[in-house]
Amino acid sequence: MEKGKRFWTGILILIMASAQMMTALAAEHVISGVSIRVSSKLEPGTTLPEVGYGSGTASDGEILISSSTDKYTIDRAEWVTSTSRTMEVGDRPELKVWLQAGSDYYFKGSYRSSNVTVKSGDFVSAKREDEDTLVVRLKVNAIKGNFTAPEDAYWKNNAKGTAQWKKPEDGGTGKYEVMLRRGSSKVYTTETTSTSYNFYPYMTAEGTYSFRVRSIAKTSKDEDYGKNSEWIESDEIYIAKEDVSDGTGKPDAGSNQPTGNTRVGWQYLDNYWYYYYPDGTCQKDSWLKIQDKWYLFQNDGKMLKGWQKKGNYTYFLSENGDMQVGWLQAGGRWYYLNPTPDDYEGAMFRNQWAEVNGRSYYFNAEGFMAEGWNQVDGNWYYFYPGEGHKAVDTWVDTFYVDKNGIWRR
Numbered sequence: 224m225e226k227g228k229r230f231w232t233g234i235l236i237l238i239m240a241s242a243q244m245m246t247a248l249a250a251e252h253v254i255s256g257v258s259i260r261v262s263s264k265l266e267p268g269t270t271l272p273e274v275g276y277g278s279g280t281a282s283d284g285e286i287l288i289s290s291s292t293d294k295y296t297i298d299r300a301e302w303v304t305s306t307s308r309t310m311e312v313g314d315r316p317e318l319k320v321w322l323q324a325g326s327d328y329y330f331k332g333s334y335r336s337s338n339v340t341v342k343s344g345d346f347v348s349a350k351r352e353d354e355d356t357l358v359v360r361l362k363v364n365a366i367k368g369n370f371t372a373p374e375d376a377y378w379k380n381n382a383k384g385t386a387q388w389k390k391p392e393d394g395g396t397g398k399y400e401v402m403l404r405r406g407s408s409k410v411y412t413t414e415t416t417s418t419s420y421n422f423y424p425y426m427t428a429e430g431t432y433s434f435r436v437r438s439i440a441k442t443s444k445d446e447d448y449g450k451n452s453e454w455i456e457s458d459e460i461y462i463a464k465e466d467v468s469d470g471t472g473k474p475d476a477g478s479n480q481p482t483g484n485t486r487v488g489w490q491y492l493d494n495y496w497y498y499y500y501p502d503g504t505c506q507k508d509s510w511l512k513i514q515d516k517w518y519l520f521q522n523d524g525k526m527l528k529g530w531q532k533k534g535n536y537t538y539f540l541s542e543n544g545d546m547q548v549g550w551l552q553a554g555g556r557w558y559y560l561n562p563t564p565d566d567y568e569g570a571m572f573r574n575q576w577a578e579v580n581g582r583s584y585y586f587n588a589e590g591f592m593a594e595g596w597n598q599v600d601g602n603w604y605y606f607y608p609g610e611g612h613k614a615v616d617t618w619v620d621t622f623y624v625d626k627n628g629i630w631r632r
Contacts, residue, residue: 331352
């Protein structure tokens with residue numbers, strides 16, 4: 224009797240130990256993706272502050288990082304960018320963020336842009352230190368603010384009507400808007416990348432002249448995060464009646480200049496590009512092919528950039544405005560834009576396959592390149608992470624995919 228009791232007691236202990244082991248194993252879950260939120264109100268002219276932690280909104284001059292999940296927590300963060308350097312408009316400082324896995328989770332071997340999301344910032348890289356620790360490197364969104372104003376606007380000595388100024392101490396954008404005034408009236412405004420401008424051809428009437436100058440965006444990228452600086456005013460000069468200009472030397476007028484319409488082709492006006500025709504009209508609300516490149520214009524004639532939807536298709540236009548085709552990486556994702564002319568060229572592939580250099584790729588409803596295991600039209604396929612092409616006639620771990628790339632249960 225005692226012997227039987229010991230037997231059943233041993234069996235019970237084994238069952239309980241097995242149950243505990245199964246529970247422990249079930250509690251180990253891989254962290255397939257991570258997400259970090261950045262709230263930044265860094266200011267130009269200051270150095271980088273200590274990194275704060277929390278899901279709120281950063282105050283002026285602060286940066287907060289957070290992650291809303293119980294799978295992992297933010298352990299610490301350090302600046303990669305020097306904390307002694309003064310920040311300028313457009314700077315994108317970098318951070319390293321250490322993530323600590325929760326008690327029931329662990330980090331897998333590698334993470335890429337396809338499974339790391341950085342909200343209000345951009346993913347740079349990720350490296351696992353061990354199963355419990357992942358280090359994510361990211362870029363903060365560009366610091367916004369007003370461009371630095373030029374310095375010391377003045378009239379050049381012994382050069383009638385030549386305006387001069389000094390570029391900002393931090394170099395500025397390298398582009399300026401300059402306005403000539405007679406009394407309180409505006410005479411002429413222009414844009415230049417020089418630090419001087421000859422206004423004399425516009426001084427065609429007697430009076431007291433002055434000019435003002437400010438820094439403006441040099442590129443379309445500058446426009447995304449910077450605003451025009453404040454105006455800097457010059458002193459005044461007086462142009463007597465006998466010293467007024469006859470207008471010779473104006474870029475848009477004069478006795479030896481054409482009298483017809485000279486604003487044709489590409490024109491940069493008020494920080495936007497337009498395309499004008501000899502009759503004075505400009506391209507509007509449609510595509511236009513110029514020197515073998517396609518451009519898209521909105522209904523007021525402004526050239527468009529970035530992601531744009533036209534009809535039922537989505538396109539991507541570069542910073543120069545030309546339509547992109549083929550592979551495109553944007554926001555940490557890979558897209559494929561139709562490279563075939565006369566067949567909705569440039570249209571983003573969505574919910575469809577693409578054959579590129581003998582390999583098959585699939586793009587989901589949002590246009591993202593598929594990676595890992597994905598179900599398409601009821602079948603399961605494996606797409607190599609980071610590369611995207613479909614696996615065929617091979618083993619993926621312990622699962623076989625046939626010559627068509629299909630895994631069958």
